Amino acid sequence: MKQLLLLLIILTTHNFIIPSHSEKCNPDDKNALLQIKKQFGNPTKLSSWNPTTDCCNGTWEGVSCDTDTQTYRVNDLDLFDLDLPQPLPIPPSIINLPFLFYLSLSRIPNLVGTIPSSISSLSKLRYLYFSHSNISGEIPNTLSQIKTLVTLDFSYNKLTGPLPNTISSLPNLVGITFDGNQLTGAIPESYGSFSSLFTSMTLSRNKLSGKIPASLANLNLAFVDLSRNALEGDASVLFGSNKNTQKIVLAMNSFSFDIGKVGLSQNLNGLDLRNNKIYGMLPEGLTELKFLHTFNVSYNNLCGEIPQGGNLKRFDEYCYSHNKCLCGSPLPACKT
Known part of the structure; x- marks a missing residue:
């Protein structure tokens, strides 16, 4: 009995937890x-x-x-x-x-x-x-x-x-979300070697700079958001008709590439390219996208007639404004 009392005193003195028999x-x-x-x-x-x-x-x-x-x-x-x-x-x-x-x-x-x-x-x-x-x-x-x-x-x-x-190098990584920080520097070349499970990369609202690595063409991203950084160069590697891309947000950078030459995923439901230096003609394939519900290409260097039909008709002139020579509904008619 004395030994039991002594043990209880020692445990109490040292703040040890004495679990009950029923405690899991x-x-x-x-x-x-x-x-x-x-x-x-x-x-x-x-x-x-x-x-x-x-x-x-x-x-x-x-x-x-x-x-x-x-x-x-x-x-x-x-x-x-x-x-x-x-x-x-x-x-x-x-x-x-x-x-x-x-x-x-x-x-x-x-x-x-x-x-x-x-x-x-x-x-x-x-x-x-x-x-x-x-x-x-x-x-x-x-x-x-x-x-x-x-x-x-x-x-x-x-x-x-x-x-x-x-x-x-992480074999099971599906996505990273680092938005809204003060991260700097370029997107690493190694990011093109994520596993096939990797489908989401959102890095918006940082201070990232430099060009997108060409290795990112290896990725099949469902969601990518690089908006509000200081990135530049060719972002066409993020597009592809054979990809499962659902949303691409590149707004407010300095990307420069020919939008008319990119392939479009048939699952694309969101495309925000505003405030860049993107040029060329909008691809006709935009009218075939059944799920497109957000779209903005304003403040770029686009030219030519806006494709007509499909879900594109739901977007107003604001989504096309401030381009080099883009024309056609909902903007003023093209000059003949």
Whole structure:
């Protein structure tokens, strides 16, 4: 009896968690979560993270456990709108949740600092979202060590520096979303070697510059958004009649290529090329696109008659305005 009392005193003194026999939450995961809460300054939204309750019982905000295999390891951490008491970094204890496959920290204004390179130790991670916060610094190339990654979303932060050139080696990566940062430099040549699973690349509202690598012709992107950068040169490599492209947004750059020579995906439903230096005649194939519902080629150097028919007739003169010599409905008639 004395030995039992002594053990209880030691465990209490050292703040160890004594799990109940019915508790499913792994004690290491629980300790890690409580450390994360502490490192976040104990925000009120995490008041449900009560050390006396089971972290796998569904009541802990943003926490899910693996019930399929009945290992009950924490595999999903989805936190947003946290009321951090002061500017704080990504909690270091996150790496002590080794079974995470989904990690999201979003809409947290007081989340600052860099993306820790140690995040690469989460070897089972598939979905990584740090968005709409104030994270800064460079995107670490060490992310390429997480071979299980499927999606990366670091949109609308204060990230700087170049695009990470090693992530194209990730075998399961489907898409990257780095919009709304302050990333600089060129799109890496290596981005043309993403796997065939890679279908989405959105890099809008950054400070990217230079020419698009010709290697991007190898990609079959469903969605691509490079708008509001300082990119230039030939973006025709993103087009192709044999591709599954659904949306191309290149607005507000300095791209220059002959639009009349590109092939068009039959699945194209959005095309925004405004405010570039694109030239040539609009391809007749635009009238054959059954799903086209957004279209804008204004403020370019286009010439010739606007193709008539199909979904093109739904777009007004604003979508064609301020070109070199574009004419025909809905613009004034071409001169004979």
